[in-house]
Amino acid sequence: MIPLQVLIRPSVISGRVRAPPSKSYSHRAIIAASMTDGECVVKNVSKSNDVIATINACKKFGASIIEEGDGLIISGFSTPKVPDDVVNVQNSGTTLRIMTGVSCLVKDGYVVLTGDESIRRRPMQPLLDALNMLGGECWSTRLNGCAPIIVKGSGLKGGNAWMTGSISSQFVSSILFSSPKALNDTTLIIQGDLVSRPYVDSTINVLEQFGIRIKREGYKVFHIPSQQNFKPARFTVPGDFGLASFMMVAALMTDGSVIVEGLSQDLPQADAAIVDILIKMGANVKLDYGSGRVMVSGSGKLRGGSFNLSDSPDLLPVLAVLATKCEGTLEITGVEHARVKESDRVSALAHTLSKIGMNVRESTDGLSITQGKLVKHAVLDPRGDHRLFMAYCLLGLILEEGCTVIGAESASVSYPNFLEDLASLGAKFELRSSD
Numbered sequence: 001m002i003p004l005q006v007l008i009r010p011s012v013i014s015g016r017v018r019a020p021p022s023k024s025y026s027h028r029a030i031i032a033a034s035m036t037d038g039e040c041v042v043k044n045v046s047k048s049n050d051v052i053a054t055i056n057a058c059k060k061f062g063a064s065i066i067e068e069g070d071g072l073i074i075s076g077f078s079t080p081k082v083p084d085d086v087v088n089v090q091n092s093g094t095t096l097r098i099m100t101g102v103s104c105l106v107k108d109g110y111v112v113l114t115g116d117e118s119i120r121r122r123p124m125q126p127l128l129d130a131l132n133m134l135g136g137e138c139w140s141t142r143l144n145g146c147a148p149i150i151v152k153g154s155g156l157k158g159g160n161a162w163m164t165g166s167i168s169s170q171f172v173s174s175i176l177f178s179s180p181k182a183l184n185d186t187t188l189i190i191q192g193d194l195v196s197r198p199y200v201d202s203t204i205n206v207l208e209q210f211g212i213r214i215k216r217e218g219y220k221v222f223h224i225p226s227q228q229n230f231k232p233a234r235f236t237v238p239g240d241f242g243l244a245s246f247m248m249v250a251a252l253m254t255d256g257s258v259i260v261e262g263l264s265q266d267l268p269q270a271d272a273a274i275v276d277i278l279i280k281m282g283a284n285v286k287l288d289y290g291s292g293r294v295m296v297s298g299s300g301k302l303r304g305g306s307f308n309l310s311d312s313p314d315l316l317p318v319l320a321v322l323a324t325k326c327e328g329t330l331e332i333t334g335v336e337h338a339r340v341k342e343s344d345r346v347s348a349l350a351h352t353l354s355k356i357g358m359n360v361r362e363s364t365d366g367l368s369i370t371q372g373k374l375v376k377h378a379v380l381d382p383r384g385d386h387r388l389f390m391a392y393c394l395l396g397l398i399l400e401e402g403c404t405v406i407g408a409e410s411a412s413v414s415y416p417n418f419l420e421d422l423a424s425l426g427a428k429f430e431l432r433s434s435d
Helices: 023-034 049-060 093-103 125-133 170-181 197-209 241-253 270-280 313-325 336-340 345-355 386-396 408-413 418-424
Strands: 004-009 015-018 039-043 064-068 071-075 110-114 137-140 149-152 159-164 186-191 215-217 221-224 234-236 257-261 284-288 293-297 302-308 326-333 359-363 366-370 378-380 403-406 428-433
Touching (some): 004 386, 015 418, 023 049, 023 071, 023 093, 023 234, 170 186, 241 386, 241 418, 270 284, 302 313, 336 345, 345 359, 345 386, 386 418
Parallel strands (some): 015 257, 039 234, 159 186, 302 326
Antiparallel strands (some): 004 428, 039 071, 110 149, 186 221, 215 221, 326 366
């Protein structure tokens, strides 16, 4: 693929757009359907690269997955087979972590899971330790707690496991997906506070729809009965609040007006918090969940404030760039775990916002941002991070001469139609080769 950069010019964002399908729910529904012993239908599936990685991984373990319209027909494997090749999850942390747990359920043989350079830096050791406590055998090839990961398939015995909650809730989701097939009941105990808690709610919601029972004591203790079977189901993926937030914030930054369709609160989503955050900042937001619409319009400055994004760290980039529209200080806390995403998002945003003229103070777990004198134009590097790329594009809408953002191809990781949707709302831009 030829690297691309995009020159975003000042524009007003207005119109109507449909929220892209939830990447998080697409992952979970596809994996759950693949673990049944029957036929399932998953509708409104994300076509992002991350979800394609999950589809390919499930196929390697024996699932039959056929595309039909906007969805998938999936015939599951019940018991996963040994893949005939390395499982390459590309840039998808969700795929790596959940499928590492699934790999333990292979009866005999070894599974190797790896991914791109970013994935090979992301922490895995707490999950590996917990799976090993439950009778699995898995380790990092470099003994550094990161991919490539080797799993010796022999099933899980169950029992008790302990895990830190401070790094990623995906570790918990992995145990919740794999331990229902364990020989004995499983109890997972979370040490410290669990970050990104709504993602665990999403996992449990999907598992329940596929017939799996989970007992819990808040976010501290999870009890998973053993020898359960995933039951075939039909599942419709909701629109993604986190990805839709880029269009909402673009309208606010440019004093435009946007209607985002296809959003629902029927299923828990961490990034649905964006709606309440924007309202607290003084944005004009109208909700009509009966028709699946959120309407956002901008007219002047917003209020700053302090927001803890511990449960919704993926909102960090889009909220941080909205600081350019705020009077007073915008403080974002609770996002130390965003340092081990596709990039160190806290550090990257501090650097970029300072570069364009904002006043930024970086702390261990967040940012404090106040207005400054914005530069006329900037060349911005999102370090291959899809959410940083999309956030930086919004900055080009308000800089006097726009901005050039490197790595346009990264948007396909989560939101393949990002630039097309932005253009449909009035964004002016040019795509160029980075050569």
